[in-house]
Amino acid sequence: MIKPVQPVADDAPHILVVDDDNRIRALLSRYLTEQGYRVTTAENAASGRARIEALAFDLLILDVMMPGENGFELARSIRAGSEVPILMLTAQGNATDRIHGLEIGADDYLPKPFEPRELLLRIGNILRRAPAVASEPARDSVSFGGFIFHVGRGELQHEGETIRITERERDMLRLLVEAPGETVDRFALAGPASDASNERTVDVQINRLRRKIERDPSNPVYLQTVRGSGYRLVVDP
CATH class of the missing domain: 1.10.10.10 (Winged helix-like DNA-binding domain superfamily/Winged helix DNA-binding domain)
Incomplete structure (x- = not known):
């Protein structure tokens, strides 16, 4: 029996997950919601950008390898006008791609496959200073x-x-x-x-x-x- 997800607080950090893999989007949405985050998903860069224009997010998780506009291109365009934290999520875990993501302006970079707890720790490390700063x-x-x-x-x-x-x-x-x-x-x-x-x-x-x-x-x-x-x-x- 699947345990029902508990309601998330209205003031919980809001995360946008942009990934073309339906399974990854569903898993991350459920897992992060279970951990107390508000989660919105998008299946490609265009829909992700539309959500960013309509809603305020505390963190973006962007997949790199997407059809059409990839995650690097999306991150670059976002960074041109926003400092919202960005975590790149991709199967390409080599140093060259990691450095490229950071040069664009990403705050962190996690290669697939990954342990959910590691993702959670990285999200926490990015967000934990925000309340203190505010x-x-x-x-x-x-x-x-x-x-x-x-x-x-x-x-x-x-x-x-x-x-x-x-x-x-x-x-x-x-x-x-x-x-x-x-x-x-x-x-x-x-x-x-x-x-x-x-x-x-x-x-x-x-x-x-x-x-x-x-x-x-x-x-x-x-x-x-x-x-x-x-x-x-x-x-x-």
Whole structure:
């Protein structure tokens, strides 16, 4: 006998699953609903985009290999105007595809097949900071060059203009400003769900962040590399 799914709270995080596999959509919808999430599904990029335009989501789970517009293309178009967290879900688990997804702006990347609990942990790692950020008042800020990073609300500004950054970039900036001028190793920047084999993706995310804050990303002044160790952020006195 199938156990009935309990009602989900109206204020529970809302997740959009975009996957052309009917079975995967049904399984993820039921599993995540059982875990207390609100879930909406879409069978392709076009229907996913329509749902995004009509509803507000806390996280997007995008399959890469879809007919027509694939997940990478959909993620790129979404990231052009939104910082909603994106988790890429695909059978292509090699490093090249993982790095490509992160370069586009995805926050995480999980290859198929996967353990449902691992997916749940990764979702939690992406979402767990959102309530704290929303409820924490603006407090300390750190400046470097013409940029100001507001630690409390995780906002980066340049000359009064807000610079769009991803959740991963926001997390890395928080770690770096907690130890201004000091080295933060790659493993710490990779996040709690990563291991040493994934630290290469940190370099990709750092380079992406440099393109937003450095005049010459190839010769960084503020976000500096500490060879063989990690990175440090040089802030104003």
